[in-house]
Amino acid sequence: MTINEIAEMAGVSRATVSRYLNQGYVSQEKRERIREAIEKTGYQPSSQAQTLRTKKTKLVGVILPKISSDTVSRMVAGISDVLSKRGYQLLLANTNNDTEEELKYLNLFKDNQVDGILFIATIFSPRHKKILKEYRVPVVILGQRLDGFSCVYQDDYHAAMQITERMLKSGRIPAYIGVTDRDEAAGLNRRKGFAAALEAAGVPLRPELMVEGDFSIESGQEKMKELLAIEPKLDCVFCATDNVAVGAAAYLKEAGKSIPGDVQIVGTGDTPIGRYVTPRITTVHFFYKTSGMEAASMLIEQMEDDRAVTKELKMGFEIMENGSTISG
Amino acid sequence: MTINEIAEMAGVSRATVSRYLNQGYVSQEKRERIREAIEKTGYQPSSQAQTLRTKKTKLVGVILPKISSDTVSRMVAGISDVLSKRGYQLLLANTNNDTEEELKYLNLFKDNQVDGILFIATIFSPRHKKILKEYRVPVVILGQRLDGFSCVYQDDYHAAMQITERMLKSGRIPAYIGVTDRDEAAGLNRRKGFAAALEAAGVPLRPELMVEGDFSIESGQEKMKELLAIEPKLDCVFCATDNVAVGAAAYLKEAGKSIPGDVQIVGTGDTPIGRYVTPRITTVHFFYKTSGMEAASMLIEQMEDDRAVTKELKMGFEIMENGSTISG
DNA sequence: ACACGATATGAGAACGATATCATATTTGAA
């Protein structure tokens, strides 16, 4: 089915059918005949031909590090809801946390192909920045802040600070299991928030009790073991993610420590896995799905209004203790 | 940048550039000049124009019920790996478990737009079947079996049967928390497997101890409460998913029961959340990511070879007890 | 020397839509 066949069936020119489809002037009479023809045939315009002419693909590229992660998939759920409501479709690029893959997709989407990009980022290299600078379609970065770009991110610094403060109410010897500082959001900012809370509380920061792992449960177990070997008397641990916290808790139990009696554990992210270990992990709830929705809305604004200016959106959070909100 | 500009820079016709890009006859000399021009300009062919001409979009539509689910996102990770390796891109449609949304996307993708569909299905209505029958592009169904269609699914029946057998080694009064039979895989087949194991073991099946919930943790808690009210002496429970099992376990603990001392709990799916509750849930490991990869490969075969015949692939499983494999 | 297949090239049509332009016809305000 093409627009030509519809035009013929309805006895009008193809230009009129096009006008019908794009709210131009069409008389009641022809409008009705066209409607009928389309209904009968189930005609759908070829999006490729439309794109070729209009340069609008109605496609949004979503580049992400790992789809099978609770955090990321919640963001994508939010993104998907907003995009589909606004008539956009979602082109998914799963990079498996591989920089080369990220750059590959960033390049692939560069010229044509998509009207805009949502980039769920972890670590920015100079090459990322270079490509992003040259971009012709709007980009919104999700999960990290980057100067000069529209972005939506979590308030990692204050979240880490507040939950650490809370932990220090009864903790005396704090430890820290984090991730690389190259991940500004989850690494650097959380670490700084942790350090700020210690300073404010007048608790000495012992660098040997701050270790770096990755985002996995296994990493939490392993690093907890290291920490406990260094300082058997530590009595509270901040973990950069809930996964890590679950791993750390698992090791402590194994080592015969009671939680939170002997050692307090706090996490970040409020992921489902943290919600059903016993005792329940004290954590920070981030609004991942909402941030996905916000980022998508922001992108749509930029795609549809070329005067739209870049924006930064820092999302709030909630401290969760034993399953309920303590503070915002 | 268009093919015309490249042609001009290289001093050849646009047909020659096209041949260069599609491995036709081009002399060494011109080949070199074209390569240079492309390199200098960073030219990338417009995929829309290509599609318009060739009718190949190199796009695969993936329709799924809920991206923020461990099971589904693992399948998508597998799908994504295979597709991107073979030069396809992934158009994601998240239906939020809404039949109308499923049908909407099934219709949207019908005519043009994608070269093939991967449909991660839960419940088939007659309308689904009607649309699928009329499909012109290849479809592979993931997670369910459907007569006459290519599909990849788990061996839910035997998985449920074997894990139930295991549970009955020490269990005497079994209960069952499942999901609707309209979900053939997770509902009907697991229920039948459970029933078959009871029959084989000569344990009477008490219909009042078989209840139906949904896939959530909350549902597990609630249904466990109901069951315990009906039969306080029940000593083992089969749960159709790990989420449900975690919920059931949480309620039992609350009710002062010890696991597995007083009541054994088994789940299905080996999801991360089941791996870190204490005691660890006995469950069935399904190869979700692998099944996504298999489904994607199957679809590619069907898209690229029109003589390809429909196939069914039933995936194996492993029983996991305390974190290690017991049987296959 | 000839013929034939392989190699090499470009002109022009086609894919299915929208945009531009020219041209009627109908309104409605002065």
Added chain:
DNA sequence: TTCAAATATGATATCGTTCTCATATCGTGT
């Protein structure tokens, strides 16, 4: 009544590719 604006329509060009076809050159076996 008149004339400009609003409404209505179709012919034709165009988007950036690939495909078909016509044509030319080259190598090689007879």
